[in-house]
Amino acid sequence: MADDFDVEVVTRDDRSARLLVRGLTPAVANGLRRTMLSEVPTFSIDTVRFVENSSVMFDEMVGLRLGLVPLTTPLDDYEVGESATLALDVEGPATAYSGDIETSDDLVQPADENVPIIELKEGQRLEFEADAVLDTGKEHAKHQGGVAVGYRHLQRVTVVGDADEFDEEEPNILRGVIETEDGELVHTEEFDADLTNRHPGKELEIEDVPSAFVFHIESDGSLSVDELTLRAVQSLRDRADELAEKVAV
Amino acid sequence: MMIPVRCFTCGNVIGEHWEEFKARAREGEEDPAEVLDELGVDRHCCRRMMVSHTDLVDVVSPYQ
Amino acid sequence: MELRVIDKTDEELRIEIAGEDHTFMNVLKGQLLNTDGVAAATYDMNPEQSGGQTEPILSVKTEDGLDPLDALGEAATGISDNLADLYDRIEAAFDDAAAEA
Numbered sequence: 001m002a003d004d005f006d007v008e009v010v011t012r013d014d015r016s017a018r019l020l021v022r023g024l025t026p027a028v029a030n031g032l033r034r035t036m037l038s039e040v041p042t043f044s045i046d047t048v049r050f051v052e053n054s055s056v057m058f059d060e061m062v063g064l065r066l067g068l069v070p071l072t073t074p075l076d077d078y079e080v081g082e083s084a085t086l087a088l089d090v091e092g093p094a095t096a097y098s099g100d101i102e103t104s105d106d107l108v109q110p111a112d113e114n115v116p117i118i119e120l121k122e123g124q125r126l127e128f129e130a131d132a133v134l135d136t137g138k139e140h141a142k143h144q145g146g147v148a149v150g151y152r153h154l155q156r157v158t159v160v161g162d163a164d165e166f167d168e169e170e171p172n173i174l175r176g177v178i179e180t181e182d183g184e185l186v187h188t189e190e191f192d193a194d195l196t197n198r199h200p201g202k203e204l205e206i207e208d209v210p211s212a213f214v215f216h217i218e219s220d221g222s223l224s225v226d227e228l229t230l231r232a233v234q235s236l237r238d239r240a241d242e243l244a245e246k247v248a249v
Numbered sequence: 250m251m252i253p254v255r256c257f258t259c260g261n262v263i264g265e266h267w268e269e270f271k272a273r274a275r276e277g278e279e280d281p282a283e284v285l286d287e288l289g290v291d292r293h294c295c296r297r298m299m300v301s302h303t304d305l306v307d308v309v310s311p312y313q
Numbered sequence: 314m315e316l317r318v319i320d321k322t323d324e325e326l327r328i329e330i331a332g333e334d335h336t337f338m339n340v341l342k343g344q345l346l347n348t349d350g351v352a353a354a355t356y357d358m359n360p361e362q363s364g365g366q367t368e369p370i371l372s373v374k375t376e377d378g379l380d381p382l383d384a385l386g387e388a389a390t391g392i393s394d395n396l397a398d399l400y401d402r403i404e405a406a407f408d409d410a411a412a413e414a
Contacts, residue, residue, distance in 0.1 A: 007399075034336040115254055121306075234400060236337065244390045
């Protein structure tokens, strides 16, 4: 394993980030991606006790939709398997939104307020009490904290000369993050993913930078991107520690 | 029926954007592509969820 | 994580690491291959539908008199140290990004 890590945040907003990590082996990069998806636990509704459901959907259908609503997860306060209680009571004519759900713990809240659960007509009513359980994506995909987490190699683009004058100019499509000759990091979206927009009439050389990976990390809102990433690293490390300890005995 | 909470393919939460999308692009005159861009629904798997959806609650509600 | 030694000689080890999957096994195998004194390392894992052995089995072969269990311990500590370093770097990078914004 290359020993010197170098980490840079390329782009960053509330729920997504691009993270350049140098010095990773492909095995660790993939281990990290898999951990973010399947090992970092989040809250999700698991059991629903319906008091009244006179909506057009069956209990099971409403239950499925509820499970998919992301809930903010205070990982310091809960262990995997522990639960929080939620409740909702909406009477039609109205739409029941995720934001109408009340919770027993203020730290466990629907991450989005505007997800429609079910539209209720005159005289229809939805009332239930539900348990949200903290579990991992390995158990059920609704517990995945990361959405579309992936990585690509960092690509280095070098101008080697002018393109042949009489060559027909063809689009040179490239996705991901490139490193320019001055070491600047540019996402290909900035020039519409076509290198001929950035370097018109030039001959280019593109190569993967060894052991440099650009992670695209997106969260569903249950955890912040930082926390998701760091918890994933920690979870992988915990397992290495556990193994070291058991082997030593 | 109701807009799915998440995109079937990638798992991104898209339900929260439906009502705005419906108001602006279905009932309004705006270009759906531009509305989706503004809402931050970038991937084509998520975009198809919105573009191809039909609300059916009004259709089935008389049969309860 | 439950360990069960299946075969063990001076330079060879087959061990079941129950409860783990490709996420950790591949990282571990990669680290073992970069450990001095390890001649070969691999793991075998069957899908749940196979009906047989589904927990991963790690095979390690060492040379120059290195005990394979020691090699395994060394690899695990190596991963842990590396990830500790990575954790700090990522944390610092996110903090820098937050400070800039």
